[in-house]
Amino acid sequence: MREKVKSEPDTRGKIINSAQKLFAKKGFDGTTTKDLASAAGVAEGTIFRYFSNKKAILVEVATQGWIKILTDLLTELSGMSGYSSIASMMYRRMTTMHDSMDMMRVCFMEAQFHPELRDRIQSEVVDKMTDIAEVYFEEAIQKGVYRQGLDPKVIARVFVGMFAVAGFSNETMGKDQSPNDLRQMAEGIADIFLHGVLNPKGAKVKEIA
Numbered sequence: 001m002r003e004k005v006k007s008e009p010d011t012r013g014k015i016i017n018s019a020q021k022l023f024a025k026k027g028f029d030g031t032t033t034k035d036l037a038s039a040a041g042v043a044e045g046t047i048f049r050y051f052s053n054k055k056a057i058l059v060e061v062a063t064q065g066w067i068k069i070l071t072d073l074l075t076e077l078s079g080m081s082g083y084s085s086i087a088s089m090m091y092r093r094m095t096t097m098h099d100s101m102d103m104m105r106v107c108f109m110e111a112q113f114h115p116e117l118r119d120r121i122q123s124e125v126v127d128k129m130t131d132i133a134e135v136y137f138e139e140a141i142q143k144g145v146y147r148q149g150l151d152p153k154v155i156a157r158v159f160v161g162m163f164a165v166a167g168f169s170n171e172t173m174g175k176d177q178s179p180n181d182l183r184q185m186a187e188g189i190a191d192i193f194l195h196g197v198l199n200p201k202g203a204k205v206k207e208i209a
Helices: 008-026 033-040 044-050 054-074 083-110 115-142 152-168 179-195
Strands: none
Touching: 008 033, 008 044, 008 054, 008 083, 033 044, 033 054, 054 083, 054 115, 083 115, 083 179, 115 152, 152 179
């Protein structure tokens, strides 16, 4: 019986998954295309049928990983109507962050050295996801879920930014964090997002000149 030939999406996916693990473990510069080929179970020349160079693989690993994380996050927006729902959503997303630790390590380590990687993440991930969130918050303001007069674009940027920072934080990425620690962090993010940090009953704050 002849061995089934692997499909192109399957081969491409194997290369990306292998790259994610190797880049996280050895770094981008410490990983060779020979390493990638060996880990993916393909010939080294096969890699260049799918990617022009090693950096193209790095960009693909980072952008596709973030797109999945933020897409999953934004699919839950429709159910967010109050503190408990936002806190629960944040907690679910933060607990599943551990499944994406390799990808996030790659982003954190390599984005500072590769401007094109930062630009791609900004244009293909952050900007697009912020646009989607903006549409949701605009509709939510019209329905009275959030107060009138707020700029939905600003809310969307704050929301996506707070979630991204939480994902990169030591509290979220630390292996020793308990479910209770993550829940407290999620509740804190939800509280600050919905209520801010200024005490409305406190003394008047002097404006900074």
